[in-house]
Amino acid sequence: MSIKNLFKIALNALLRNKFRAFLTMLGIIIGVASVITMLGIGEGSKVSIQQQIAGMGLNLVTVVPGSQQRGGVQFGASTMQSLKETDVDVILADCPAVQAATPEVRGNGQAVFGALNWPTSLYGENLSYLQIRERSVVSGRMFTDRELSGAGKVCLLGQTVVKNLFGEGADPVGQVIRFKKIPFLVIGVLDPKGLNTFGQDQDDLILAPFTTVQKRVQAITWVQSIYTSAIDSKSTELAAAQITETLRRHHKIKASDQDDFTIRNQTQLLSTFSSVSNILTVLLGAIAGISLLVGGIGIMNIMYVSVTERTREIGLRMAIGGKGRDILMQFLAESMLLSITGGIIGIMVGIAASKIIGSAMAWPIVVLPGSEILSFAVCTVIGVFFGWYPAKKASNLDPIDALRYE
Amino acid sequence: MKNLIEIIKLKKDYYVGEVTVHALKGVDMVVTEGEFVAIMGASGSGKSTMLNIIGCLDKPTLGDYILDGINISGLSKNELASYRNKKLGFVFQTYNLLPRTTALDNVELPLMYNSAVKSKERRERALAALESVGLSDRIYHKPNQLSGGQQQRVAIARSLVNDPVVILADEATGNLDTRTSYEIMALFQELNSKGKTVVFVTHEPDIAKCATRNIIFKDGVILRESVVRDRTNAREMLASMPVEVD
Numbered sequence: 001m002s003i004k005n006l007f008k009i010a011l012n013a014l015l016r017n018k019f020r021a022f023l024t025m026l027g028i029i030i031g032v033a034s035v036i037t038m039l040g041i042g043e044g045s046k047v048s049i050q051q052q053i054a055g056m057g058l059n060l061v062t063v064v065p066g067s068q069q070r071g072g073v074q075f076g077a078s079t080m081q082s083l084k085e086t087d088v089d090v091i092l093a094d095c096p097a098v099q100a101a102t103p104e105v106r107g108n109g110q111a112v113f114g115a116l117n118w119p120t121s122l123y124g125e126n127l128s129y130l131q132i133r134e135r136s137v138v139s140g141r142m143f144t145d146r147e148l149s150g151a152g153k154v155c156l157l158g159q160t161v162v163k164n165l166f167g168e169g170a171d172p173v174g175q176v177i178r179f180k181k182i183p184f185l186v187i188g189v190l191d192p193k194g195l196n197t198f199g200q201d202q203d204d205l206i207l208a209p210f211t212t213v214q215k216r217v218q219a220i221t222w223v224q225s226i227y228t229s230a231i232d233s234k235s236t237e238l239a240a241a242q243i244t245e246t247l248r249r250h251h252k253i254k255a256s257d258q259d260d261f262t263i264r265n266q267t268q269l270l271s272t273f274s275s276v277s278n279i280l281t282v283l284l285g286a287i288a289g290i291s292l293l294v295g296g297i298g299i300m301n302i303m304y305v306s307v308t309e310r311t312r313e314i315g316l317r318m319a320i321g322g323k324g325r326d327i328l329m330q331f332l333a334e335s336m337l338l339s340i341t342g343g344i345i346g347i348m349v350g351i352a353a354s355k356i357i358g359s360a361m362a363w364p365i366v367v368l369p370g371s372e373i374l375s376f377a378v379c380t381v382i383g384v385f386f387g388w389y390p391a392k393k394a395s396n397l398d399p400i401d402a403l404r405y406e
Numbered sequence: 407m408k409n410l411i412e413i414i415k416l417k418k419d420y421y422v423g424e425v426t427v428h429a430l431k432g433v434d435m436v437v438t439e440g441e442f443v444a445i446m447g448a449s450g451s452g453k454s455t456m457l458n459i460i461g462c463l464d465k466p467t468l469g470d471y472i473l474d475g476i477n478i479s480g481l482s483k484n485e486l487a488s489y490r491n492k493k494l495g496f497v498f499q500t501y502n503l504l505p506r507t508t509a510l511d512n513v514e515l516p517l518m519y520n521s522a523v524k525s526k527e528r529r530e531r532a533l534a535a536l537e538s539v540g541l542s543d544r545i546y547h548k549p550n551q552l553s554g555g556q557q558q559r560v561a562i563a564r565s566l567v568n569d570p571v572v573i574l575a576d577e578a579t580g581n582l583d584t585r586t587s588y589e590i591m592a593l594f595q596e597l598n599s600k601g602k603t604v605v606f607v608t609h610e611p612d613i614a615k616c617a618t619r620n621i622i623f624k625d626g627v628i629l630r631e632s633v634v635r636d637r638t639n640a641r642e643m644l645a646s647m648p649v650e651v652d
Contacts, residue, residue, distance in 0.1 A: 002521045009518055016506040316502040319463060320516040320564070321491020323484045399463050403498065 010333035025342035027295030032346025042281025095242035103223035124213025140188030300386035315402025328395035335387025343379030411437035416469035447623030495565025555586035592640035
């Protein structure tokens, strides 16, 4: 029998029971659609986390003071004054994997403009800050070298601070605000960045030269952390190693002693989050896979019932010249038509569902290009696998018995 | 006339559990081209077994069966299937039409299993077969829209569509009332008069009288063979019967 006739026979047989065929397909439709949607959600969460971490600067390598042991007593890291402005210079000079570095000095306090005030954080940085943290100035300008060395009382505001001190959409450039009673001239506004992965508002800050914050606001001699940027995202480990080596030498730490600083990079963070979202994807995919399997068993069940119900038809087909192989192929073709049609509809439903969920949750749902092909292949395999046993049973019937079947 | 069916010392045993049932115990029989043979006998006489073997649905335990010059005793299951497809036409007591399928598609069915026949030819031959049974105006009707007699005529059209050397009918009038039975027999006689060989199994003597020859089975052997003398003309019989008014 030709393939064309085979599929015509199978299709006619299915069309005789349209509603049943649809219900059988429904299992596959739901299975495939959920596989695509679930993998999409899993992948979407991964991409979303990656984007946010990359937004914080994927090349970022952070140096913070580490805990220190003196005379057997462990001191808390936050009390340490081990990082100095000069550390930044030696890092830049001796670490070829580092392309930029800035010291950071922070201070919390109330920013005041006119009758309005807002609690926020003042960040003292150098000129490399924008490059390292991947930020930009949307209005006004960055502070200059001269303002940095002269501890100029200038600042740039984050969007949240602008909103709370000046109102939505206002341009604060040229105004003077006060932070801990010290007047600062607003020279620029930073780009909006939204919340980070941890729910922290990245726009709630005031940026100023670190010299100003260190000397005029905090009156300290050390820096609280150093942010550096590796030459590319693959070199963060190398940069961390070079910084460790440089700082140990510069701080004159003996080989037997611990570091007096700690280095963190975003790749560690990224890999932690990626592994979490990978687990999520596997979990969702497994649940969806089970529903696909249940759909496949549904096909097997219907095909099995169908073979029994259509015993006389099988007998007739054999009597008029259908070979065992023809009958086998017919039932296989029927189950494959069910599973493949169901699979195609499922893929469309899955993509549509992903789009709807994506827009409803404002979450980037990524339909993996492989997932449609995978689902399609799985459907075909399901059709053959679950159709085989009932089809084999049909093809082994004896035509005489089958024709007499009541 | 050449011998279309030749059965020589044919035996058929069934094994039911440990008991051997001798369904046919040495049958010799010949059907020549253009004959209309009615096989009769009580149930258990072996007539159905005989028809199954003639229909290539079953193989003899011993002996030979030569159909259209080929000894089918040595053929494989698949060879038997394609033999049935090309040489034989079946008509059953219960019609065995595919439900929810038009008369035309039902008649086309045997040709679907013959890859040499293309779809255009298949359609033409099915239409011709339906015309020859007088159902040209019912080609798109489904079995549940047809009466019993019409369904059986679709089944006869299906048995004709592959132009078989012999049509085998198993109690083809068993489910029909007397009048419709004679309508069907008239159709068989008409086909026979055009040269089709018909082998017909029945247990109704009146129906058997429409054939040219009767073979009576009893306990697995042929009890009696007789040429039908005053053969019933089903068409005339119908004319003499009162038309039923619903």
